[in-house]
Amino acid sequence: xxxSPERSEAAPPGPARADAWRRLWRDRTxxxxxxxxxxxxxxxxxAPALAPYDPLRVAMRExxxxxxALHWLGTDQFGRDILSRIVYGTRVSLSVGVIAxxxxxxxxxxxxxxxxxxxxxDYPITAVMDVLLSFPQILLAxxxxxxxGPGIFNAMIAxxxxAVPGFTRLTRSSTLxxxxxxxxxxxxxxxxxxxxxxxxxxxxxxxxxxxxxxxxAMAGAILAAAILSFLGLGARPPMAEWGAMAAEGRGLIAQxxxxxxxxxxxxxxxxxxxxxxGDGLRDALDPQLGE
Numbered sequence: 001x002x003x004s005p006e007r008s009e010a011a012p013p014g015p016a017r018a019d020a021w022r023r024l025w026r027d028r029t030x031x032x033x034x035x036x037x038x039x040x041x042x043x044x045x046x047a048p049a050l051a052p053y054d055p056l057r058v059a060m061r062e063x064x065x066x067x068x069a070l071h072w073l074g075t076d077q078f079g080r081d082i083l084s085r086i087v088y089g090t091r092v093s094l095s096v097g098v099i100a101x102x103x104x105x106x107x108x109x110x111x112x113x114x115x116x117x118x119x120x121x122d123y124p125i126t127a128v129m130d131v132l133l134s135f136p137q138i139l140l141a142x143x144x145x146x147x148x149g150p151g152i153f154n155a156m157i158a159x160x161x162x163a164v165p166g167f168t169r170l171t172r173s174s175t176l177x178x179x180x181x182x183x184x185x186x187x188x189x190x191x192x193x194x195x196x197x198x199x200x201x202x203x204x205x206x207x208x209x210x211x212x213x214x215x216x217a218m219a220g221a222i223l224a225a226a227i228l229s230f231l232g233l234g235a236r237p238p239m240a241e242w243g244a245m246a247a248e249g250r251g252l253i254a255q256x257x258x259x260x261x262x263x264x265x266x267x268x269x270x271x272x273x274x275x276x277x278g279d280g281l282r283d284a285l286d287p288q289l290g291e
Contacts (some may be wrong), residue, residue, distance in 0.1 A: 023284040030280020031107050036273035040088035044090040051084035055240040074258040076248060082258065085240035086266050092241045093222050096156050101214050103160025104167050109210065111164070112171025113198055117179060126172070130166040137162040138224055145233045152225075152241065155234040159224045163217055170213055172207035187285060189220050210287040215281055219274035226267050 024030055041142075043050060059079035067074045073082040115125040132140065136158075138186035178184060186199050192200075226243030228234035235241035237248075242263040249259030 009074065010112065021284070024280050027274045027283060029278040030284070031278065032225070033276030033278075033290075035079065035275040036269065037277060040090055040094065040270060040273070042202065043087055044094050047087050047091055051081075051087040053081035053084040055085040055088040056238050057084075060211060064252070064257075066258060073262045074256075076245070076259050077252065080238075080290040082245070082262055087240065087264060088240040089242045089245065089266065090270075092152065092239065093226070093267070094160070096152070096225040097113070097218040097222045097274070098160040099156045101217045102223065103157065103162060104163025104217065104221075105210065105214055107160075108164040109124060109171045110165025112168040113175055113202065115168065116172040117198065117202070118173025118193060121146070122172075125168065129168045132165040133169075137220070138161070138227060141224055142233060143148070147230055150233045152239065155225050155228045158228070159221045165212065165220065166217070167210070170209055173255060174209060174223065175202055178202050178205050186198055212282045212285060215274060216278035219271040219278070223271050223276070 018149060057080060057189045059075070062071070062075050062079040063077055065071055065075045065079075071081050071083065072189065073086065075081055111125050111129070115122045120244065135143075141155070141158040145154050145162055148154040148157065161283075168287075177199065181201075187197055187201060225234055226241075228247070229241050229243030230247040232247065235244040245263035246260045246267070249263075252259050
């Protein structure tokens with residue numbers, strides 16, 4: 001009997017999860033976003049089979065060709081096939097989103113749990129996060145990349161560090177709310193350790209907002225990395241990365257708009273897909289927000 005409160009409150013009941021899935025799949029926009037992301041993941045996985053050309057293949061005789069039968073999206077100033085580079089760039093962009101958000105979520109959630117569960121460490125962690133939040137995320141990322149040096153890996157680290165304060169504050173606020181619940185007090189009275197309370201009660205009940213914010217943060221991370229690459233601080237030539245591709249064609253936008261337009265559209269599609277899925281997850285996991 002003593003263990004029943006812990007089991008019943010540690011995680012959402014099965015019917016609640018089933019209702020969340022039903023709400024998610026009834027939302028056509030979130031389904032469209034999820035389908036688009038699934039397609040992008042498939043394209044990234046099958047890039048060598050789907051790309052009609054080597055993305056690094058230089059053919060100066062075919063430079064700056066418009067969309068046509070041989071090159072569906074045209075070629076850039078070095079004769080490289082834009083479609084092939086966009087296909088391979090899907091791998092880079094999705095990797096940036098996963099790794100950057102993974103850094104932000106891992107570090108931020110850990111700091112948020114510590115701050116929310118330890119009154120002694122709450123103030124110093126919160127103060128540091130407030131300082132970081134005073135800087136716009138993209139400016140903070142630019143400063144970090146400038147210190148670390150340009151490169152796609154350093155851009156992932158910079159974007160991930162920029163996401164840490166948001167995840168920290170979200171996890172801290174959730175922890176402060178959950179730790180006062182009756183089932184947490186009951187677990188503490190039964191002698192549960194802090195680590196067990198965090199693992200069995202705090203994290204499962206804080207998972208829903210973290211999932212939603214992580215999905216939305218993917219879009220922001222991909223966009224931020226593309227901006228860094230556009231500024232010359234992210235992916236380095238000749239890597240096929242959408243932001244760098246858009247930057248390479250910015251001087252040709254008047255005469256050859258396809259060089260920058262198609263990579264920019266790819267960024268738009270993936271960011272929109274993550275935002276649509278994130279909004280659907282928010283409404284499904286917390287339907288009161290949609291009322």
